[in-house]
Amino acid sequence: MKLTHMQGQHQTQSPMTSAHIAQTMTLLYMTSTELLQTIDVELSKNPALELVNERRCPMCGRKLPPEGPCPICSQPRTMDPDETIVFISPRDDFYTYSGKGSSYSDDFPEDPFSSIDLDLPTYVLRQVAPELEPDEQQIAAMILTNLNEDGFLDIEVHEICRFHHATPKQVETVLKKIQRCDPLGVSARNIKEALLAQVDFLSESTNIPEYTREAIEQELDILLKNKFSDVAKKLNASTQKIKLVSEFIGDNLNPFPARASWGNYRQPNDNTPEVFHQPDVLIYYLNNKPGNPLVIEIITPSRGTLRINPMFRKALKEQAEENQEEWKKDMDKASLLIKCIQQRNNTMRQMMERLVEIQKSFIIHGDIYLEPLTRAQIAEELDVHESTISRAVANKTVQLPNKKIIPMSKFFDRSLAVRAIMRHIIENERHAMNDTEIRKHLETQGISIARRTVAKYRAMEGILPAHMRRVEKFATA
């Protein structure tokens, strides 16, 4: 099995590292706005953490002027238009981007794929909707409205069957489709099912350690108690291999599908005031001149620099033995947060640099030029686990040079280019073509997809079927 970047650290550092990985993963999942809130909460309750009123570059550590990005890291080394400039940008004017009345708010279109202001059922429904057959939609709706805050299904399958006159097999099929959505494993009935759904999904693109499936399926209870040799005996495997399994689960799987995002940081169904989408990443031409190198600015929220309070560190040494434990915990937590934020920044930087390199034509020329790309490919190139990339992409938005803000997941949308071509065909049709005709047309351009897929993409683009377009577009002809 390939050792990822983070797992590598797991082996060399102190026992704190599993907390380190978990927190980095959680922070990666957050948008810049959520990260800022998390920092604020930690500042308010942890006396060891301190925000000093000086700005430092998150990349090189230089002291920065009161405004603007790092003058060194944000400058090109050459004026080669193929070079990309990537830097982390500490934003202290963060709040001026969002909220009502800001000059930005008007430009922010409602983005159907961002989860920022969606509750869990809506967020999942939007992903799964294109996969559903018409008779599955009602079943999916019932499942999604019966999730508990951990993302587990809170209703019996037979109740769903009875209500919708469906067979258990039909309900299971819908459950399987939903469980492949983000957050992976959502709508599982228990921890075991959630973990297995994640293993199935990941195993399509990643090497999963031997015995992972068996250990979860048959011996989860003992595995969770870390009794590795017991599990090993039962499965007839070596303890070493079971340890690898446990490590893999700890690093990559989430027993409570909804907790990483909704449980801790979002209350489902609460009426949070409208949130405008502050882009997490800005991409623009250097000096805003087309043809110049592209600049990738990754926003990290900051109103100063986080550090360990030196007074606290000093006071800790003077504490009586019995108090030290508690104080030391605060200090560990503070330094962990600082480290994990750095790690988040690094991952975002590496990922964006590579993403922009691959999708440069798309960024400059539009949808038709989107390269087919998977999260697994990027993960492999950067030598991190796919779930790291999934989290880094999740919920994030990117502002393109044309000022349009898109969900970062669009970089991985394999249907986008085809949909753009299809849209173009329909815009230029001389009569209202039905889906079979559109399919044939696409085929002449080297794209062969099923008629059903044409219908699906057409629906995603919000284009009416032929008989209705005939009325709309060609009524007078």
Ligand SMILES: [Zn+2]
């Ligand atoms: Zn710098």
